Amino acid sequence: MTLNGNWSYPTAVKFGAGRIAELAEHCTAAGIAEPLLVTDKALAALPITAQALDILDAAGLGRAVFSEVDPNPNEANMAAGIAAYRAGGHDGVICFGGGSALDLGKMIALMADQPEGLSVWDLEDIGDWWTRADGSKIAPIVAVPTTAGTGSEVGRAGVLTNSLTHKKKIIFHPKLLPAVTICDPELTVGMPKFITAGTGMDAFAHCLEAYCSPHYHPMSQGIALEGMRLVIENLPRAYAVPDDLTARAHMMSAAAMGAVAFQKGLGAIHSLSHPVGAVYGTHHGTTNAVVMPMVLQFNRPAIEDRLTRAAGYLGLEGGFDGVYAHVLKMREELAIPANLTALGVEPERLGELTEMALEDPSCGGNPVEMTRENTRALFDACM
Numbered sequence: 001m002t003l004n005g006n007w008s009y010p011t012a013v014k015f016g017a018g019r020i021a022e023l024a025e026h027c028t029a030a031g032i033a034e035p036l037l038v039t040d041k042a043l044a045a046l047p048i049t050a051q052a053l054d055i056l057d058a059a060g061l062g063r064a065v066f067s068e069v070d071p072n073p074n075e076a077n078m079a080a081g082i083a084a085y086r087a088g089g090h091d092g093v094i095c096f097g098g099g100s101a102l103d104l105g106k107m108i109a110l111m112a113d114q115p116e117g118l119s120v121w122d123l124e125d126i127g128d129w130w131t132r133a134d135g136s137k138i139a140p141i142v143a144v145p146t147t148a149g150t151g152s153e154v155g156r157a158g159v160l161t162n163s164l165t166h167k168k169k170i171i172f173h174p175k176l177l178p179a180v181t182i183c184d185p186e187l188t189v190g191m192p193k194f195i196t197a198g199t200g201m202d203a204f205a206h207c208l209e210a211y212c213s214p215h216y217h218p219m220s221q222g223i224a225l226e227g228m229r230l231v232i233e234n235l236p237r238a239y240a241v242p243d244d245l246t247a248r249a250h251m252m253s254a255a256a257m258g259a260v261a262f263q264k265g266l267g268a269i270h271s272l273s274h275p276v277g278a279v280y281g282t283h284h285g286t287t288n289a290v291v292m293p294m295v296l297q298f299n300r301p302a303i304e305d306r307l308t309r310a311a312g313y314l315g316l317e318g319g320f321d322g323v324y325a326h327v328l329k330m331r332e333e334l335a336i337p338a339n340l341t342a343l344g345v346e347p348e349r350l351g352e353l354t355e356m357a358l359e360d361p362s363c364g365g366n367p368v369e370m371t372r373e374n375t376r377a378l379f380d381a382c383m
Contacts, residue, residue, distance in 0.1 A: 003185075003249040010154055010260055015183040015252070017245055020144065023052055023094070023182060024059030030140040030179040032092030035061055036085050038105035039096040040069040048146060048187050052096060064088050066108075069097075072277055072284075073104040074163040075120060081108040085139075092140040095178070098199065099150030099284065102143055103158035106176045109139040110158075125157055125172035125361060135175050143178035146187040148238075148251035149199025149285045151206060151259020153181040161278050167356060168274045183256065185248035193239060194286070197334035200235040200251055202285025204228060204330075205269050205292060206258030211310065212303045213265030213365045220264035227257035229314050232326065236333050265365025268295045268357075268378065275356035282343050289336040290343060294381045296324050298374070302367035340382045350379045 004016030014022060027035050035056065043049055044067035053063040066084045070077055085093070085108055095105030111120050114137055122132050143153035152158065157172040191199070207227035210220055230250045237247040272295070273287035296303075300320065308319035316322040330336075337343055345353070354376045357363060363370045 003246065011177050012180045013154065013183060013256070014180065017184060017186045017249070019182055020052060020184045020187060021055060023055045023142070023144065024061055026180040026182065027056070027061060027092065027094065027142055028059075030092060030142055032140050032142065033061065034088065034090045035064065035092050035094045035142070036088060036090040036108070037065050037094040037096050038069065038081060038108060039065065039067050039101045040098065041067050043067070043097045043101065043146060046190065048190065049096065052144065064090065069100050069104050071100055072161045072168070072281055073100050073107075074161045076163055077104055078107045078111065078120065078160065082112045085112045090139075092142070095141060095143045095153070096146065098145070098147035098195070099152050099159070102145065102150060102152035103160065106141060106152070106158040107160055107171060109141050110171070110173060110176060112139060113137040120160060120171055121162070121169060123171050123173060125170040130173045133173055135173065138173065138175040141176070141178040143181045144187070145181075145183060145252065145255070147191060147195060147199040148188055148248065148255040149202035151203065151255045151257070153178060153183070154256045155259045166278045167359070168278045170361060183252045185245050185252050188248050188252065189243050189245070191242070193242070194335070196239050196242065197336060198283045198285035198289065199255070200231060200238065200285070201289035201292070201330070201334065201336065203251065203255040203258045204231040204235070205285070205288040206262045206266070207231065207254065208292070209267045209269055209365070210258070210261035210264045212299060212306060212367050213267060214302070214367050215265045215365060217264035220261040223257045224261035224264070225310055225313060227254045227261060228310065230254040230257070232314055232330070236330065239334055266362040267366035268298060268363060268370060268375075270362035271357045271360040271366070271370065272379065272382065274360050274362065275353045276340065276343065276345060278356070279349065279353065280344055286336060287343065289331055289334070290338075290340060291382045293324065293327055293331070294378060296327065298378050298381070299367045340379070345383065347383060350376060350383075354379055
């Protein structure tokens, strides 16, 4: 099977090894003549970023870069990016990197030309708040993921951390869906192993929570199930043999599938990990993996039958217990920390984290209703 294709779901996706070579032509097709490439500090110095800039430069599109992107990007990063965008006279954004760069690049494209007085926090994913933005002022976006986890490259939202409240907010607008996404698995080969592990488990968490969500969305349900299978079969391989392009390609697919699937909803995995990441700066996907077994047990009464049905398709024996055991096995193989204590979470802050978790929009998609009492108990179980 040749793992190469042009897809139109949910946007134009150019998938396959080596397809970064098409970056300039897809920018031009999206109407971008002066792109700003947004990436993170570590990635900015790597050869894959130089390669992308060389491709742009050779086509007369310049080589402008903004890389002041924190692991959990905030409004200060966004303001600095907007200043760079305006100073350079740019007319579009290339989001190049992992979830942090993809999300911040989207925020720059969203807010750079909005009218004075509109705050990014006014566009949180609540009801029809997105209509407050002038959609005609959102710059075109080309997305190039270099990790396989977040799936932001096929999403209509970005996550931004409020540096004052330490709360992560989901900012939504339909026009944040990139015009073109280039998924080139060769770009993921150089990821550090802990990033391969954390981002891969993030993709799995998206698929798992979407599959278990009680909301009705059969299309997402099917995508989530196949996404889980791809992660189970390919993440350990990508981690152990980093240059296995077949495993890397399947993980890129699973990441995109997870982001499409979670239209159906997320749950307690994300509502716990979001505040932990905002307060302690932990890696989002790794934090998801840390709390995943505890959340599975928390939700067991509501999801046991559903995961028992999934187990057969996933090639796992033992129904719910088989899925749970395999999650523990993957965590061990990928050197995921055992609990939140190992991530530096302090017991005295669990009350504060509980309140933040209950405010997170993800908790609304959890199969078991989250209350102050059971959410605090779940945090205790994660320590």
